[in-house]
Amino acid sequence: MINKGEKRALQSFERIKNPYWKIDNWKDILQMAIPIFVQLAFNVIITQINIVAINYYQGGIYSDSVSKAVLTYTTLQFVPTLIASGSLVVCGNLIGQGRNNEISKVMVTGIIINFLITSVIFVLVEIFSDNILYLMNSSQATTILPNGEMPQDFIRNYYRLLNLQLLVLAFCQVFISGLQAIKKNIHVTIGAVASNIVDLIFVVFVLFVFDLNPLWSALSIVVAGVFQLIYMVIMNVKFIDYKINKGHQINLKLVKETIKVGLPIALEMGVWSLCNFATGTVIAHLVPDGAGETGTSTWIVLHRSINSINQFSFAFMQAMGTVTAVMVSRKIGEDNIQGAYEAGINCWKTAMYASFGFGIFTISLAYPLLLLFNHDHAQIFPWGYTLMGIVAFKLIFDTVNMTLLRACWAVGDLWYPLLVSIVTMGIGMVALPFTIVYGFKTYEGIGLILIYIAVVLDPISRSFIYAYRWIKGTWTKYAAMIQ
Template identity: 25%
Template sequence: MQKNSLTEGNIGLSLIKFTLPILFALLLQTAYGMIDLLVVGNFGIVADVSGVSTGSQLMLLLTSICTGLAMGTTISIGRAVGLGQTQDIPPVIRNTIVIFTVFAIICMAGILLFIDNIIIWLNTPIDAITQTKNYIFVCTLGIPMIFAFNIMGSIFRGLGDSKTPLIAVGIACICNITLDLILIAGFDMGATGAAIATVSAQTISVIICIIMIRAKQMLQFTSDKMELYDLEQIKEIIRLGLPIALQSGLVSVSFLCITVIVNQFGLIFSASVGLVEKLTGIILLVPIAFMNSLAVFVSQNNADNQPERSKKGLMIALISSFIFGIIMFYISFFHGQLLIRFFNDDATLISSAILYLKAYSFDILLVPIVFCLSGYYSGCEKTLFVMMQGLFGAIAIRIPVTYMFSLVEPVSLFKIGLAIPISSIVQICIFGLYYMYTNRAQLKAIKYLTH
């Protein structure tokens, strides 16, 4: 099995080289949603835009939970690589497949049984109910492929290989663009066509990843009595991944709640929030990439007894992503209309979306700190703490503040959007307090041992 260790060499170079393919893969993956909105916005109607925007929030929720749970796989594999115990990797992969097979079946059954209730709960605009339902239905049928893609990414990243997923996503993205143009622009299928194109692209990506795994012979099960699953291994993966999954899921729920709150104000508000969420989803990919890469970097280096190398990696990630945040804050706050016009040229929609983007732009400065610290502590296997701070920011701050601001007359997307950076400020404070607490505890332990 090929080993791509992050425990040696120049720290900055190693981290950046590992992060860049993750970033490009995330960019291409996000391009699925961007392209859907871009094509729907230009060849469909406003109801299609709202349907894709609202429906994609639900799918983002499931994907976030899946990605968070898969972090347990990434950390477990990263630890094995750091310790040089590569024989422990195939069981991790096998049990990961078992976990996500069960999870996919549960999600599909739940959504298909209660899809009408979900549409109501999402407070979907009446004019976009059909489009939203069609989008969710098609994407639900594709959940196994959506989950499989995220599993593949977690496996490769844990091994220190961030290039293979990039290649697979790149090919799939080309397919997604082609299918979007054929189904939406050519056959006028609107939101349904966007969903079919996205699921088909994910399926292609999974097939490519499987072919690459077989080509590299990474799954070499040498035991003649190979067990289908190992309950202890499953518990370990869930122990590490479940807190991140819950955090990611509830953070997505908080943004879904924002969608629900905003949808009551009509189609323009709904479409505006959907467009800005897609746009900021691209902007925030840099800190997200560092979060994912730091989890693996820290996991491998801590396992190799190099905690100081892990801390230096954190500082490099913080500085790099924060500089990018400053640049994007300026563009989003002062020239946001140029970014929004790329998706839609409706004057009413643009003027509404700009207000939400201006408020959201403050979060672009803060999120690099939150994400990098989340990745660092996830790599340190402090996933329970990462979950708790994330839940507090989402449930105790973001949702109630959004609701309160939505009651302030006159209703403004700028005021509603301010709830997002406010929650990030609270999370940064929690991280700061935790860092001081753990450092003080370590100093006390050192003093005790030296006396």
Template identity: 20%
Template structure:
């Protein structure tokens, strides 16, 4: 390869030049892509489901940890404490948006390097991603801890919940460096097609969180009764223990993605990898920031309707998070396989991947949403104790739950395009639908319809988002060639 040769990758409809990443003495990994994925005569059901099950269980477990914590807080500490936590969650999501976007970028790079069998690119991408995630976590932690009280005032949190929300938020924000690194590492593992290892250690984290939360919150087994502060501490401890165990496990297994001693000696970053990571990850980060800011805008609107509305919002969010996990898992799986196909020069399999992923999206969605509709009242009483608050949450849940399948469809389309390196236009579409449709509609409908009007903005924006994404996918993206971001 010529020393100054440059390549271009299609990002949206913009051709972005980048320097191909060349590594001396590059070696190959053992090709472990499932043969059914590459064989056009075979169905993708088996490899997708094998990857999807632990990934879906991981996301469900993650949601379950939040569900149990919310139940403990809502039933044991009261709806004021639940409202405090519900106010902090959109803010914390905003602060971690950058690392979620960075993880999306690393997922593309890891998947393509893995599909092409490039070991050196794998290890360098891991090293750079983890270190950059840690540095971002430090910055976001400082911002969150220092400005928490001003943030709560800015989003209109009720005065009655601000003291608890502030204490809870400071602990959550201080743990962001740990959370950033943990999220990035598990995302990287999934980029190689390994969804089982993150699942095992997320299971450990979830069990620890379920055990530690009531112990620290209510002062069990001789511990001091710490209330909402105890719930935050238990969450941090569970993550820390699980992450340390994951590091030791990967080292013991001599995993290709295990961190070696050189990682801990300095925070030097590989600039070519970082440059490519940022080019792919920043649009996703911008999207996540836009989504998180929209959630902050929504909680601001919800807060105007009083503490009861905020508590109902918190309960509905927990149910929706649980239902949408399989759809989000499918989107992530589709993105991983799309990246691997591009790396393995098998772009012809992308259309089959889309059909299989969408079929699973609607099959799982119909079953899961149907069950929640049937048992909606008992489920809401897990989080809430006041019957009028439950009735408010019930109306909202019925209005928006079905739209999770539409959202899943849109995420699968977007993820497959992102897996090939096309990130700019899907990002613009999603951000536009959120801020030009969802937020204005929520503001307008909140007047005549109250809390229900705010929630109706979600299915309206999801439908428009899917239509626009499909138009771009059908008439622009499908007409382009999709090559690897790494030099061959």
């Protein structure tokens, strides 16, 4: 038995002898993944309904402003995952050792630390919101909106209201990780579905029933988040014994382990979010100076619509990432290196099959879906279809990053993947897109297509590195049981 702090030599293990197309425990994997996917997919549906509502509300005049605010907000969604990701892995490791009675310590510790860190970030982004939104070209439009605000003021206020959700997520994400670790995903799904219904009702009432200032529609995710948080608290108290460690919930060793695991994971997610934000700022400048306001609005809204449509695919990949982390961390807790290796490979295969299915599905329905998002025929052909094809191709390589990368995290192989991500994301998502627009002065649809192609280079590069690292077994020297 290898314990935390002991150095494990690179350990060999038996390669899976099944044909490459066969998955041993696909039923167990899908049994865990489907409830998580349903939860995330329902969230996607409600989000898309909200986008459609904004795109159609008063002729879509608010769509550009809302797109910029939302794309900027999503950059910070990784912050509440700082401790939540670490909590999930630590809980899985403890459960694998049969130490279920210590889960409540991980939860309480995680909640306190997560809220403190998120609160600091929240205050900073609220103070510097104008500077952040300036990068998203928020000051370009100068026509006063129907609600009497300048677009720049509307975007800033909308963004600040959205950021309130970060404080709610600081609690909610940790509670969710606890339920996922003990395989109570169905209750996570119920909470997400119910909260998204609240979200939809709130938006409909603000925009169409009472015809209020659309600024208040930003509070929909906050109200829904509070509803979900209440349900998560109730389910946590029901399934996790918080009384057994009463008065001794704060455990410094678990604090150290949770941060040790969660920090590099959150940094990797943060790097992706910041690079994704950088890509968004480039897309927001896809119209040359002096060409008018409508072009930028067109391309950034099309970009957001395509991202929204493909959120179903990304939702399943996120579900597979969670399943991989849980299965692999449990095997490490059992000191079962062979089982951890097989779990990672089987999850990767499952995700690969799903990527082909989702790719075919989204491309087949691209035209009616983009029409639903209020895009015309001239935008869909050739731009919309071309971009959808690039995203479908990218998804194939994202399967590695959403499974084998999560497997590396679950065993403690954390810092090398982060360094890889910084390099590949920095090149594919930042350097190349900026070069395309500011260096080669490529704008409009051609510029957007080239940016999408450049972004694909990141997952392609990372997927080969992570797959090689997992198959070779480099990660085994980091695998250890938490004490």
